[in-house]
Structures are given as structure tokens and as C-alpha cells.
Amino acid sequence: MSQNGKLMPNLDQQSTKLLNLTVLQRIDPFVEEILITAAHVTFYEFNIDLSQWSRKDVEGSLFVVK
Numbered sequence: 163m164s165q166n167g168k169l170m171p172n173l174d175q176q177s178t179k180l181l182n183l184t185v186l187q188r189i190d191p192f193v194e195e196i197l198i199t200a201a202h203v204t205f206y207e208f209n210i211d212l213s214q215w216s217r218k219d220v221e222g223s224l225f226v227v228k
Contacts, residue, residue, distance in 0.1 A: 196226070200223065205220040
């Protein structure tokens with residue numbers, strides 16, 4: 163139950179999805195279900211004039227919900 167000295171929860175995939183849904187519903191009670199999950203994402207913005215990407219200060223888990 164320990165990985166690199168950190169305590170890891172013993173949850174299966176369905177339990178994790180239910181826990182995440184409960185947390186999301188606290189933020190937005192209209193969330194019905196989680197459709198897609200990404201463990202970690204980072205936002206980038208494309209500058210058309212410079213033809214380059216710049217990293218934004220937004221990152222973390224991503225949930226696509228119904």
C-alpha cells in the first residue's frame with residue numbers, strides 16, 4: 163500500500179470514478195456522470211502572430227462530464 167513512501171488508496175477503477183463523481187457533484191450538482199478522464203493535462207495557447215505555443219499556468223486532472 164506504500165509507493166515511494168506515500169500511502170496509496172486501495173480503490174478499484176469503479177470506486178475511483180464514483181469518488182471523483184461525488185467530488186465533482188459538490189462543485190456542480192448538475193453533473194450526472196463522468197464520460198472521460200485524463201489524469202494530468204496542461205493548457206497551452208497558440209499565438210497566431212508568432213506561430214508558437216505558450217504554456218499557461220493551468221494543469222491537473224481533466225473530467226469530461228454529462
